[in-house]
Amino acid sequence: MTDKVSEAEFLQGLIPQLRSEGYEVYLHPTAPVVPPFLADLRPDAIAIGKGKKLVIELVTSESTQQKKTRALANLIKEHPDWELRVLVVTSASRGNELQVQSREQIQNFLDEIKLLQDSNHVSAAFILGWATFEAIARRLMTATFEKPQTPGRIVQQLAQEGYVTPSEGDFLRILAAKRNALIHGNLHDLPQKGEVEFFREISERLAAESAAA
The missing domain is CATH 1.20.120 (Four Helix Bundle (Hemerythrin (Met), subunit A))
Structure with a gap:
């Protein structure tokens, strides 16, 4: 099983919980769901509810996407109706073996x-x-x-x-x-x-x- 599949399964697992909270969930969204202020950045998911909107980004302990997460945080802080949620995903490819970082x-x-x-x-x-x-x-x-x-x-x-x-x-x-x-x-x-x-x-x-x- 690859890391990519693991992240896909993780995203799918978020949907029931977010829907129960009143959100409509969009995985790997594109325009017009992605707000214009994010420019070319594409988050892993967006959830839109009454009065609140979430940008969801997945990271792993080996993620190389810190720059993307920082960029998202800097853009979103100017828009109080949006919130960034960073979720940590453990790689499924190694089972229980964990690498020292x-x-x-x-x-x-x-x-x-x-x-x-x-x-x-x-x-x-x-x-x-x-x-x-x-x-x-x-x-x-x-x-x-x-x-x-x-x-x-x-x-x-x-x-x-x-x-x-x-x-x-x-x-x-x-x-x-x-x-x-x-x-x-x-x-x-x-x-x-x-x-x-x-x-x-x-x-x-x-x-x-x-x-x-």
């Missing part, structure tokens, strides 16, 4: 998270933050995190090894609960910008430690 790849995603924060796409930054956090943890403790992990176990193991302080561990457990609720459709207890900023600061520090290891 390079320091450069991780830094690219940390930079993208900051851009999303600065563009007020806080929830998108938060979800991308967890994907990056797991990638950092895998660089720090490769044998422990060689397979996909739950956020709670990542925090527990990092805390046990002293990579995060007890207070940081408590904070990350609260964020892990918010992450789990958000990805399962609970849109009421969303992360705050300050929380995402502190989360990124912790990730930046751990990324620096992983580079030195």
